[in-house]
Amino acid sequence: MSNTLRGFAPQEFMDRTARAQSMMATVDLDALLLTTEPEVRYYTGFLTRFWESPTRPWFVVLPAQGMPIAVIPSIGAHLMRQTWITDIRTWQAPNYSDDGVGLLADTLREIVPRGGRIGLADTMESHVRMPLADLHALQAALAPCQIVSDTQITRKLRTIKSDSEIAKIRAAAQVADRAFDRVGDIARPGVPLSAVFRDFQALCLSEGADWVPYLAGAAGAGGYGDVISPATDAPVQPGDVLMLDTGLVRDGYFCDFDRNYSVGTPSVSVSGAHARLVDATRAAFDIARPGSIISDLFHAMDRVANPGGSTLEAGRLGHGLGMQLTEWPSIVATDHTPLVPGMVLTLEPSVLLGEDRIMVHEENIVITKDGAAWLSTPQARDIRVLT
Amino acid sequence: MSNTLRGFAPQEFMDRTARAQSMMATVDLDALLLTTEPEVRYYTGFLTRFWESPTRPWFVVLPAQGMPIAVIPSIGAHLMRQTWITDIRTWQAPNYSDDGVGLLADTLREIVPRGGRIGLADTMESHVRMPLADLHALQAALAPCQIVSDTQITRKLRTIKSDSEIAKIRAAAQVADRAFDRVGDIARPGVPLSAVFRDFQALCLSEGADWVPYLAGAAGAGGYGDVISPATDAPVQPGDVLMLDTGLVRDGYFCDFDRNYSVGTPSVSVSGAHARLVDATRAAFDIARPGSIISDLFHAMDRVANPGGSTLEAGRLGHGLGMQLTEWPSIVATDHTPLVPGMVLTLEPSVLLGEDRIMVHEENIVITKDGAAWLSTPQARDIRVLT
Numbered sequence: 001m002s003n004t005l006r007g008f009a010p011q012e013f014m015d016r017t018a019r020a021q022s023m024m025a026t027v028d029l030d031a032l033l034l035t036t037e038p039e040v041r042y043y044t045g046f047l048t049r050f051w052e053s054p055t056r057p058w059f060v061v062l063p064a065q066g067m068p069i070a071v072i073p074s075i076g077a078h079l080m081r082q083t084w085i086t087d088i089r090t091w092q093a094p095n096y097s098d099d100g101v102g103l104l105a106d107t108l109r110e111i112v113p114r115g116g117r118i119g120l121a122d123t124m125e126s127h128v129r130m131p132l133a134d135l136h137a138l139q140a141a142l143a144p145c146q147i148v149s150d151t152q153i154t155r156k157l158r159t160i161k162s163d164s165e166i167a168k169i170r171a172a173a174q175v176a177d178r179a180f181d182r183v184g185d186i187a188r189p190g191v192p193l194s195a196v197f198r199d200f201q202a203l204c205l206s207e208g209a210d211w212v213p214y215l216a217g218a219a220g221a222g223g224y225g226d227v228i229s230p231a232t233d234a235p236v237q238p239g240d241v242l243m244l245d246t247g248l249v250r251d252g253y254f255c256d257f258d259r260n261y262s263v264g265t266p267s268v269s270v271s272g273a274h275a276r277l278v279d280a281t282r283a284a285f286d287i288a289r290p291g292s293i294i295s296d297l298f299h300a301m302d303r304v305a306n307p308g309g310s311t312l313e314a315g316r317l318g319h320g321l322g323m324q325l326t327e328w329p330s331i332v333a334t335d336h337t338p339l340v341p342g343m344v345l346t347l348e349p350s351v352l353l354g355e356d357r358i359m360v361h362e363e364n365i366v367i368t369k370d371g372a373a374w375l376s377t378p379q380a381r382d383i384r385v386l387t
Numbered sequence: 388m389s390n391t392l393r394g395f396a397p398q399e400f401m402d403r404t405a406r407a408q409s410m411m412a413t414v415d416l417d418a419l420l421l422t423t424e425p426e427v428r429y430y431t432g433f434l435t436r437f438w439e440s441p442t443r444p445w446f447v448v449l450p451a452q453g454m455p456i457a458v459i460p461s462i463g464a465h466l467m468r469q470t471w472i473t474d475i476r477t478w479q480a481p482n483y484s485d486d487g488v489g490l491l492a493d494t495l496r497e498i499v500p501r502g503g504r505i506g507l508a509d510t511m512e513s514h515v516r517m518p519l520a521d522l523h524a525l526q527a528a529l530a531p532c533q534i535v536s537d538t539q540i541t542r543k544l545r546t547i548k549s550d551s552e553i554a555k556i557r558a559a560a561q562v563a564d565r566a567f568d569r570v571g572d573i574a575r576p577g578v579p580l581s582a583v584f585r586d587f588q589a590l591c592l593s594e595g596a597d598w599v600p601y602l603a604g605a606a607g608a609g610g611y612g613d614v615i616s617p618a619t620d621a622p623v624q625p626g627d628v629l630m631l632d633t634g635l636v637r638d639g640y641f642c643d644f645d646r647n648y649s650v651g652t653p654s655v656s657v658s659g660a661h662a663r664l665v666d667a668t669r670a671a672f673d674i675a676r677p678g679s680i681i682s683d684l685f686h687a688m689d690r691v692a693n694p695g696g697s698t699l700e701a702g703r704l705g706h707g708l709g710m711q712l713t714e715w716p717s718i719v720a721t722d723h724t725p726l727v728p729g730m731v732l733t734l735e736p737s738v739l740l741g742e743d744r745i746m747v748h749e750e751n752i753v754i755t756k757d758g759a760a761w762l763s764t765p766q767a768r769d770i771r772v773l774t
């Protein structure tokens with residue numbers, strides 16, 4: 001039963017931990033303090049949707065040597081015991097007088113030498129998931145130890161996926177591929193966009209998604225205004241371009257791509273735009289290999305999609321993908337990161353079709369040693385048509 | 388078409404803004420800086436699932452007088468223009484050299500007098516959704532203005548729901564009620580729990596959920612180990628207690644409650660536990676009125692559910708509910724907040740049935756001027772049975 005091959009073997013987490021500890025040694029960090037869902041899950045395998053609740057902070061401490069230590073609310077102990085983690089320290093959260101800060105400080109003092117350095121994620125795409133006043137209290141309790149930048153250790157590690165991770169992202173993309181192929185069953189002229197959104201999420205579930213954390217889209221005459229809106233109840237109409245963009249999750253990993261559909265015969269403007277967008281993803285795919293850099297992908301797509309120059313309201317033309325809907329890096333002109341095998345990326349060119357009218361197309365790829373491979377099924381130049 | 392009555396009239400946002408500004412005046416705050424989804428949405432109505440992407444920070448500045456100002460990535464401008472907000476300042480994010488900090492600092496300097504005080508959420512249930520290094524850069528750029536505690540202004544306001552908000556939470560609860568009534572269609576002995584989870588989410592969607600951000604649950608012989616786990620592929624078996632706990636969203640508002648099902652005839656232990664749990668929610672409901680305090684609810688439930696004394700691994704017996712799955716306050720013995728009309732709460736007693744075996748039951752209520760009203764349909768003492 002392929003269904004039961006969930007999660008990872010403990011070796012995966014041991015490898016991640018060892019790689020992090022090796023990088024910590026080079027920058028003189030005595031511990032990493034992890035506070036967010038993907039950081040905690042990356043090193044422990046702790047997978048729950050309970051992060052939806054903002055009430056309780058969760059901590060994992062990665063020492064310079066040895067296994068990660070979980071410092072978590074007691075409500076999570078049973079689930080954390082199912083992971084490879086053995087040192088699990090709990091408090092009854094929420095605690096109005098000390099919501100884990102004391103226990104966390106004790107744990108850090110135990111493993112960090114006096115005056116030592118504790119790394120915390122502090123740059124782009126990060127935040128500290130604990131109350132700011134508690135972070136300040138922790139800093140005071142730990143002095144003379146210092147909380148410093150984690151120098152992006154976890155972000156760097158997460159950018160290169162293992163074969164097991166890539167298999168999970170591919171499986172998620174295949175689920176979305178199958179759901180997109182069935183949109184003709186649920187979207188017709190006259191159906192409210194909100195019903196299309198509901199039914200599309202149900203399609204994703206029926207095709208194998210565990211849950212659907214992200215669905216955005218739009219339907220508009222000859223294009224749409226943005227790509228982040230929830231559905232309105234307005235009916236889909238002939239002449240609309242319907243776009244659905246989903247980030248669904250299977251076994252803890254996301255896919256993230258969209259599909260465009262013309263409701264009835266597309267206009268010349270729409271069919272041309274779709275062809276240019278598909279050509280743009282293929283242009284980036286063709287040069288996506290070790291030796292290229294991220295900005296090469298940006299320019300390859302932008303040149304094809306917007307021969308007359310771009311406006312780039314989205315700010316980028318794709319991004320990393322994995323445990324989160326969007327991950328490092330961003331496909332922008334200023335990112336010169338070399339492509340290396342194991343990077344999973346979205347290619348997401350956009351075109352402007354007039355005031356407040358855009359079209360966006362998106363595919364998911366993985367960098368291999370010889371080039372790139374599609375994770376989503378690449379679209380034909382002809383836009384899909386709903387009748 | 389009731390479906391089209393989405394969102395709120397502008398007056399709702401004007402009222403929220405005015406109330407916040409009145410509280411700001413009493414604690415000498417010249418602005419509030421808002422960084423998280425519920426904070427931004429509370430004052431603007433900006434509703435999108437795009438927060439799932441961690442890449443871009445989003446800011447709203449609430450001045451001492453006047454309307455909120457949005458300082459956001461350009462990708463969000465089109466959607467923000469659909470709200471009542473008129474002052475929308477954008478930058479092309481992600482920007483590797485300055486991801487909005489400069490624009491935010493300029494905006495704050497424009498509305499805050501030299502040496503003024505800017506409030507930021509910093510206590511329980513809050514976090515600052517921007518990179519820590521950017522927060523430090525912002526503080527440096529703003530000096531001699533100070534970033535200080537928001538004294539929980541937004542949290543306090545959000546604790547008391549308007550009639551329009553309560554109607555949305557009730558609508559969400561009714562969707563879940565209907566989905567729970569159909570669990571017999573999808574859950575039978577032999578069906579993998581993961582299939583039950585998938586199909587239950589589809590039921591929620593078909594009954595009117597816009598999306599299903601939260602589903603946890605378990606199935607175990609005579610109880611379960613925790614209430615936050617995702618599904619395994621193990622089949623549901625006779626003798627199991629199946630629990631499903633959902634936080635589904637309709638029009639931006641959550642319900643949050645669970646239902647227990649006995650797979651086949653329940654044991655004496657399970658049926659007794661379920662009856663005690665239901666009695667506990669009713670005991671709390673009966674005293675839930677202005678004049679009572681939160682800890683009264685805690686003791687009322689704990690006494691009935693756990694006459695021999697509780698262990699309370701969950702840390703609390705319920706919580707606030709609204710724009711988020713869990714909100715302030717927590718139903719704990721140390722919370723002495725007076726109940727006032729408009730508070731929406733979950734009542735969530737738990738019982739321990741042996742080592743690593745618990746049962747949890749949950750209902751949603753709203754405090755009215757005369758007492759309380761059920762938002763979820765209160766359960767009978769007899770546990771539901773699946774055959």
